[in-house]
Amino acid sequence: xxxxxxxxxxxxxxxxxxxxxxxxxxxxxxxxxxxxxxxxxxxxxxxxxxxxxxxxxxxxxxxxxxxxxxxxxxxxxxxxxxxxxxxxxxxxxxxxxxxxxxxxxxxxxxxxxxxxxxxxxxxxxxxxxxxxxxxxxxxxxxxxxxxxxxxxxxxxxxxxxxxxxxxxxxxxxxxxxxxxxxxxxxxxxxxxxxxxxxxxxxxxxxxxxxxxxxxxxxxxxxxxxxxxxxxxxxxxxxxxxxxxxxxxxx
Numbered sequence: 200x201x202x203x204x205x206x207x208x209x210x211x212x213x214x215x216x217x218x219x220x221x222x223x224x225x226x227x228x229x230x231x232x233x234x235x236x237x238x239x240x241x242x243x244x245x246x247x248x249x250x251x252x253x254x255x256x257x258x259x260x261x262x263x264x265x266x267x268x269x270x271x272x273x274x275x276x277x278x279x280x281x282x283x284x285x286x287x288x289x290x291x292x293x294x295x296x297x298x299x300x301x302x303x304x305x306x307x308x309x310x311x312x313x314x315x316x317x318x319x320x321x322x323x324x325x326x327x328x329x330x331x332x333x334x335x336x337x338x339x340x341x342x343x344x345x346x347x348x349x350x351x352x353x354x355x356x357x358x359x360x361x362x363x364x365x366x367x368x369x370x371x372x373x374x375x376x377x378x379x380x381x382x383x384x385x386x387x388x389x390x391x392x393x394x395x396x397x398x399x400x401x402x403x404x405x406x407x408x409x410x411x412x413x414x415x416x417x418x419x420x421x422x423x424x425x426x427x428x429x430x431x432x433x434x435x436x437x438x439x440x441x442x443x444x445x446x447x448x449x
Contacts, residue, residue, distance in 0.1 A: 203252040203265050213264070219444035220263035220310045221303055224248045227272030227317035228285040231360035232413030234381035237283065239360070239368060241268040244316030246371040247343045247429060251314075251436040258437075261444045263312075269295060272317040277405035281412065293325045300329055304336055310443050313340040314436065318359070339443060346435050352428040354419050360384060361415020363428065370425030381418065382411030 202212040224247075226240030236242070245268045252263050271287035279286040296313075303311060313322055322340040329338060349356060349363050357363035361384050369376050387408050388395050405412065 203256065203263065204249055205264055205266050208264075216262050218262045218264050218308065220261075220312060220440055221308050222248045222252060222263055222265045222312045222314060222440070223299065224265065224268035224314045224316065225272070225320060225322075226268055226270055226315075227274070227319065228270050228283070229272070229274060229278055229317075230281050230284060230412040231364065232382050232384055232411050232417060234377050234379075234417065235360050235365060235368060236375050238270060239364060240272065240316035241270050242372055242375070243364065243367055244268055244314045244343060246367075247316075247432055247436060248314045250429070250433040251440055254433060254437040255440045255444075259441060261441065263440055263444060266299070268316075271295075273319040273321070275319065275402045275405045277403070277407060278412065280406065289321065289325070292320070292322075293328070296322075296325055297329065297332075300333060300336060300338065304333055309336050311336070311338045312440060312443055313338065315340055315342045316344065318342070318344075337443065337448060339439065341436065341439065343432055343436065347428065347431045349428075352424055355416045357417075358386065358414035359409075360413035361417050362420045362424070363415075365417040365420035366422065366425030367429050368425070369420060369422040370429055373422060378417070378420070382413055384413035384415045384417060385410050386414045 202208045224241060224244035226244050228237050230237060231239040248265045252265050255261050255263060271285055273289060274284055274286035278284055326338045326340060353362045355362045365376060393399055394401060
């Protein structure tokens with residue numbers, strides 16, 4: 200396996216290699232029900248990114264570097280009030296992303312793939328602005344959890360810390376999951392019918408929408424389900440990495 204993890208890499212590991220692509224996992228710091236760690240979004244985004252980068256190298260010999268995950272995301276009212284949940288404004292996220300892009304650009308790297316693990320993060324407006332500032336720098340973003348439909352893999356739909364996230368974390372980091380503590384992840388919908396029908400959108404007040412910060416029942420989670428789901432996600436993201444490494448946009 201080629202070095203793809205900047206958390207572990209030294210300068211001697213990377214100085215003579217030609218990296219076609221940088222990969223940036225981006226998560227959040229927030230509670231995930233009662234049984235998953237605060238950094239679940241970071242851990243999952245990074246694990247998926249590392250597997251995809253390794254798959255790319257093993258199959259094609261193309262080097263891409265997975266950067267350390269950004270652990271700060273935008274939070275809903277109600278979630279932000281939970282102890283040690285960190286809310287980061289989009290203006291702050293833009294400043295962080297801008298500094299990362301400018302650093303990579305100065306070093307000659309022109310491709311960045313963001314692997315997003317947090318539903319509250321919205322990168323499209325940020326990327327549009329940076330596309331004007333760096334017109335020859337390509338930035339893609341994908342929500343890893345939205346690529347593959349859940350229905351064929353899980354019994355209960357996962358919105359936050361439910362069966363899907365729990366299963367995938369059981370696959371990658373079983374020592375960080377304590378199923379004995381898991382809440383039911385019950386969801387309380389809006390009283391406004393139009394909002395439930397998605398005619399309009401307002402942010403959910405998290406502690407009114409959920410009893411335990413989770414939305415989705417994790418009780419039937421297994422590492423086997425997580426492995427099967429992650430394998431398909433990794434395949435598709437590895438294909439994305441290949442396209443970004445070898446292809447032009449137009």
